[in-house]
Amino acid sequence: MAKVLNIVNGDIAIDIMKKAQVEGDFLAWQDFLHEGPVPKRFSLKQLSKLRADYIHKEKFGKLKTIQKTFERRDEKLENYKIYQKITLWFEHDLYDQLQLLQVLAWFQANIIKGTQLTLICTDSYLGECSIEEIEKLLRYEHTVMNDHLYLAERAWSAFTETTPKKWFQLEQENTYLLPFLQNTLKRMLEEYPNTKNGLSRSEHQALLVISKGISRPREIFKSCQSYEQAKFMGDVIFWKILDDFIFYGLINSKEHGQELTINALGEKVLNGTISWLNIKPLDRWIGGVHLTNDNLWCWDIKKKNIAKYYYSSALSSLLKVKDYAPSS
Numbered sequence: 505m506a507k508v509l510n511i512v513n514g515d516i517a518i519d520i521m522k523k524a525q526v527e528g529d530f531l532a533w534q535d536f537l538h539e540g541p542v543p544k545r546f547s548l549k550q551l552s553k554l555r556a557d558y559i560h561k562e563k564f565g566k567l568k569t570i571q572k573t574f575e576r577r578d579e580k581l582e583n584y585k586i587y588q589k590i591t592l593w594f595e596h597d598l599y600d601q602l603q604l605l606q607v608l609a610w611f612q613a614n615i616i617k618g619t620q621l622t623l624i625c626t627d628s629y630l631g632e633c634s635i636e637e638i639e640k641l642l643r644y645e646h647t648v649m650n651d652h653l654y655l656a657e658r659a660w661s662a663f664t665e666t667t668p669k670k671w672f673q674l675e676q677e678n679t680y681l682l683p684f685l686q687n688t689l690k691r692m693l694e695e696y697p698n699t700k701n702g703l704s705r706s707e708h709q710a711l712l713v714i715s716k717g718i719s720r721p722r723e724i725f726k727s728c729q730s731y732e733q734a735k736f737m738g739d740v741i742f743w744k745i746l747d748d749f750i751f752y753g754l755i756n757s758k759e760h761g762q763e764l765t766i767n768a769l770g771e772k773v774l775n776g777t778i779s780w781l782n783i784k785p786l787d788r789w790i791g792g793v794h795l796t797n798d799n800l801w802c803w804d805i806k807k808k809n810i811a812k813y814y815y816s817s818a819l820s821s822l823l824k825v826k827d828y829a830p831s832s
Contacts, residue, residue: 506587506588506589506620507528507529507586507587507588507589508527508528508529508587508588508589508590508591509528509529509530509531509580509584509587509589509590509591510526510528510529510530510531510590510591510593511530511531511533511581511590511591511592511593511607512530512531512532512533512593512594512630513532513533513534513593513594513595513599513600513603513630513631514532514533514534514631515532515534516630516631517532517593517630517631518530518532520630520631520633520635520638521593521630521638523635524635524638524639526638528587528589528591529580529587531577531580531581532577533577533603533606533607534573534574534577535555535559535574535603536599536738536741537599537602537603537606537791538598538599538602538692538695538736538737538790539562539741539789540555540558540559540562540789541554541555541558541789541792541794542555542663542664542789542791542792543664543666543792544661544664544665544666544792545664546664548578548581548582548610549578552571552574552575552577552578553571553574555574556570556571556574562744564740581607581610584614584616584619585618585619587619588618588619588620589619589620589621589622590619590620590621590622591622591623591624591645592604592607592608592621592622592623592624592625592648593624593625593630593641594623594624594625595625595626595627595628595629595630595734596625596626596627596684596687596734597629597684597732597734597735597736598688598691598692598734598736599736599737599738600625600736601682601684601685601688602663602688602692604623604625604656604682605656605659605660605663605685605688606660608648608652608653608656608657608660609653609656609657609659609660609661611648611653612653612654612656612657613657620647621647621648622645622646622647622648623645623646623647623648623652624641624642624644624645625644625682625683625684626641626644627684627734628641629735651681652681652682655679655681655682655685656682658674659671659674659679659682659685659689662674663692663791663792664791664792665791665792665793666792666793666794667793667801667812668693668696668790668791668793668801668810669810671689671692671693671791672689672693672809672810674689675689675690675693684734687733687734691705691733691734691736692790692791693803693810694803695790695803696790696795696801696802696803696810697780697781697786697795697800697801697802697803698802698803698804698805699802699803699804699805699813699822700776700805701773701774701775701776701778701779701780702773702779702780702781702782702802702815703773703780705803706728706737706742706745707745707748707749707780708774709728709731710724710728710742710745710746710749711749711754711755711766711770711773711774712774713727713728714749714755714764714765714766714770715766715770715771715774719763719764719765720762720763720764721743721746721761721762721764722739724746724764725739725742728742746761746764748784749764749770750764752783752784753767753769753770753783754766754767754769754770754773754783755767755770769783779815779822781797781800781815782815785797786800797815799812800812800813800814800815800822801813802822811824811825812824812825813825
């Protein structure tokens with residue numbers, strides 16, 4: 505019997521797949537690549553070290569534990585030649601699709617000989633599947649061809665660029681070989697500050713939900729998830745959005761943070777009277793793009809395009825530097 509490696513998004517999916525008696529060994533990718541730096545031309549080892557440092561600094565885990573997790577993960581991937589078959593199990597959401605791009609791009613750079621590479625990628629959330637549903641997913645397994653690897657490498661390269669130009673341009677192309685890539689491209693672009701109020705889509709949704717009277721953090725999170733075509737954000741990252749709103753005075757907090765209400769400043773940001781960019785200093789990475797007040801890229805919700813801007817706090821307005829692609 506062929507020795508098989510199953511690469512999946514996380515440990516929860518592995519637990520279910522083991523119960524479903526999926527054949528082979530397992531490897532969880534375990535990284536939320538939609539947050540934090542993912543710069544270009546880093547080796548897997550270098551990027552893993554950078555990601556571990558970032559995750560630790562954001563207080564999502566102990567540094568040594570994260571480093572060891574990534575080291576074991578990378579070592580297992582680099583020893584892929586001991587397997588006759590590798591199956592990639594990934595979901596349709598932003599979290600999984602970025603992981604899939606990274607893995608496929610790695611295999612593009614490390615030419616496979618003697619190992620079959622297959623993919624199972626549907627709109628089912630693996631961590632929510634029953635044993636029977638996991639078994640049924642096997643019917644969607646297909647071979648990864650060179651064209652899949654080439655497209656993934658292009659997308660991963662675009663994601664790690666210092667500007668979002670190539671990422672946006674890829675959205676204008678036919679990416680049918682990876683059927684969930686189009687939504688991934690768009691949803692990641694929507695995480696850039698928008699031109700109306702400087703909030704990302706995730707931030708805007710959170711503030712909007714609170715403005716509607718939903719006050720409990722867990723209920724706010726669940727409501728925001730319902731806005732997503734494909735939910736991707738974990739609650740620990742979402743809590744940081746709420747923490748920022750509290751810290752910068754957009755929402756009021758009672759009962760030790762268990763009751764949140766929007767205030768006058770939050771309403772002004774939500775309707776665009778005051779920009780979030782004028783309140784919270786911008787220091788965020790999206791892939792290889794380091795967003796700061798001096799390197800400001802914004803998503804135009806109406807025109808559906810990305811452009812570089814200069815934010816004038818004195819005028820409380822965005823001044824466009826340059827359009828990099830035609831609006832759709």
